[in-house]
Amino acid sequence: MEPLSHMNVREVEEALYKDPSPRMLSACQNDPRQGVRRLAVRLVKYQQAQAVEQARIQQLLVEEKKLWEQGFLLLAGIDEAGRGPLAGPVVAAACILPAKFDLAGLNDSKMLTESKREKLYTQIQAQAIDYAIGSAEPAEIDALNILEATKLAMKRAIEGLKVRPHYLLIDALKLPDVHLPQLALIGGDHLSATIAAASILAKVTRDRLMVELHTLYPEYTFSKNKGYGTSEHMQVLRRLGPCPLHRKSFAPVKQQASAS
Structure with missing residues (x-):
């Protein structure tokens, strides 16, 4: 030179x-x-x-390293999006990351901007060994309760994996119906890289779905509120009552359904 x-x-x-x-x-x-x-x-x-x-x-890889050292090489992170909204499904993701990845900014999806989530969503899909999405619909949430519906969505995500994981790292929950070794991590989406990756996949998938569902029921502006009980959403709910996408078992929706 x-x-x-x-x-x-x-x-x-x-x-x-x-x-x-x-x-x-x-x-x-x-x-x-x-x-x-x-x-x-x-x-x-x-x-x-x-x-x-x-x-x-x-x-973010502290828990993963412990498990890798024990011989569990394929770790699936499991997380959900949409436990709190009044409408729409609860969506879960399962994600197996390689030991080496390049995901700058990887974090709990709630800590990221929409544009950063979208970027990481694409990068995670490209770099993951495997990933899958599962969901539970509003009718299932009403029939089971949101906790059990969340577990069902997580189970469906795990069953959707083509690569069978050796171990599951799950945000906060245990899945007794899934017969794989597992660890429930409270706040796992900001403690574990694999759970953080799953949280981004679940969040972006659900947000995109709510934008699509907006076209069916535009009055409720699901593209904007994603089904959460914003003041604008509640005003429309009081005026029109719930639509088929609403969770009838949730108190704010139940109150408006009985009032209408």
């Missing part, structure tokens, strides 16, 4: 991008041109941010 003094700032930037080695970085830091030194500062900040992010991801 030619000396930095023979390059303009743009050429230095391209060279630094191709070779961000300590030697190259030091050369930029000691370059007399302010623009080149700024490139070095920017690279240092980027590398520091990358190190922090890698440390955070490693912290």
